[in-house]
Amino acid sequence: MRFVDEYRDAGRARALAGRIAESCRPGRRYTFMEVCGGHTHTIYKHGLEDHLPSEVSLVHGPGCPVCVIPMGRVDDAIHIARQPDVIMTSFGDMMRVPGGSGSFLDAKAAGADIRMVYSPLDALKIARANPDRRVVFMAIGFETTAPSTAMTVLRAAAEGLGNFSVFCNHVMIIPAVKAILDSPDLRLDGFIGPGHVSAVIGCRPYEFIARDYRKPLVVAGFEPLDILTSVHMLLGQLAEGRCEVENQYARVVPWDGNRIALSAMGQVMRLRPHFEWRGLGFIAHSALAMAGEYAAFDAERVFDLPGLRVADPKSCQCGEVLKGVLKPWECKVFGTACTPETPIGTCMVSSEGACAAYYNFGRFSREQMSAAAREQEASRP
């Protein structure tokens, strides 16, 4: 497949792996965080770590949209979905995320009308087709998905749709990265920056990371060669004593971002003073709410919400995993009490979550893995 296969070529990967190994100073260890859950998914899905020398380790960051949704917000959404005249619409990822008492999937089985959509525009379509029902879109995600929510609200307003609203849970990546940089228990050598978010916000918002925190950041694409190239670029910066924001994903990410998307967000949404992140706690100015002019489309104002804060289960260490302090398997409940069938923490829910990715794809030590692969190689017909 064109535009995909060229970024998954094993020969180029091996060549790049050689250059990465050469760029490492012997005896030094390098820890890079991939901020985005899409990167985590790519890393595991393609077995990318097999191409990295033991000096380089990747830790998985907070950029998984459903992983950072606090339980109380899930409960609020289920509360809305249970109103008899409501159709709740949501991305598929959200369906299994556990709240204080069950997930969307459970609420649906108990009778709530919850439908999976691929785009907020699909929710709008449902609203048009069901004028006697109130249709709510469960908006989640970073700056990647926020513009499409904003554009949908603008269209709903233009059409004068009175039965459509958005339960806005959009969050922003920069405050989360800053929270991680300010966290005392972490030592990182650099960041693999999120590609899709950057297509909206551009590369400038990251400059403080290089300038104030002296950490290099490379905005990366989502194919495995993109990520390997970014690791090589980070190592290059460190070897040359540079600390910059670089753009590996220039085929998609403009340095200044997407002005149309940003202005739609600016028109429809406003900054919240603070917002709770699953595992990370409250972070100031880290999330978006609907702006006052669009109150009629704001589910938080249309519906009376319990708005209760639900503490994360004590045993759950999603926060440490999201900050990269713990590897998924180091969490106390990983794989035993918390599995993809019975997730306790959100990192186990989405395939972009670090724990689910590790459980589904990487639940196997690299040594044993390569032994089995060698055995298979030998028996090839």
Added chain:
Amino acid sequence: MTREQQVLDRIERMRRRKPVVREERITLAHGAGGKATQTLIEAVFLEAFRNPMLAPLDDGALVRLGDGPVAFTTDSYVVSPLFFPGGDIGDLAVNGTVNDLAMCGARPVHLSAGFILEEGFPVADLRRITASMAAAAERAQVTIVTGDTKVVQRGKADGCYVTTAGVGVVEEPVTLSASGARPGDAVIVSGPIGAHGAAIMLARDDFGIEAPITSDTAPLHGIVAELIKALPRHVRTLRDATRGGVATVLNEVARASEVAVVLDEERIPVRPEVTGVCELLGLDPLYVACEGRFVAVVDGEHAGQALDTLRAHPLGADAAIAGTVTADPPGLVLLRTAFGGTRVVDVLVGDPLPRIC
């Protein structure tokens, strides 16, 4: 042993425990063919009906009636939409049951057909479905000898559901079972995977994607008979890769046989248009349903002959050796990725949920 390995070992022990249904209500995940389905079957149905013929949970059961073994199976069809490119619920219901019998090494002979119809369902549609069932039965050389009809109130069903059961005779003395795979065996996929599931997803028209993909629904007893005739003693396991796809079937084999299956991504046949749709929707073709493809585990030394036999049949022209069976690590399916890495291929919990970005 490293700490990570200890954790991984503990997890594998956990996974072997007796399954428990924790949910209070049935969710859609229980019907998706993944772990939730497996748990429901083992903890509810097998628990209630336990007997030696049911226990292997193969595609059909071998029962003794009179002289020889008879294969017996049943399956229900609730596909939406009822008509899709490449087929409809009618030929699906015939081929599905024919294939389950074929996977037991049997020659399908007789089928039953039960219909649950929703009040208001167009008779013309029912005629169209029965016509394609008749055509599929003729193609598979089976007769539909008994049936049943129920009509439920509007809103209590989705148009038309079909249940078929089938019996077949086992003429070649073969031992086929998910627990029969041994280290050194080859894993063969009979043709390009995922076309049925991809065709259905596109036919639902939720995505506005258009691609020339038609369902792969087809009766497999003919090609299976050729394979068994050529290698009567060297075919270990046959499974049609329906719900949950090739990944789920191979996990069942790895678990039942206590072996590892190592797949080679580059050798798994997938049509480019199916790969493309899966890329766009964030799905993995390994988990997408087929209705006319099967996985055969055969003795590694006879893999070449098995492949030649399959490729000589029109339904097996693109068959490929997609992987091998190894001793370690028991119970897991691994994938050597085209990118040169290795990863686990697990059973999904429920339906593959699309990623949001």
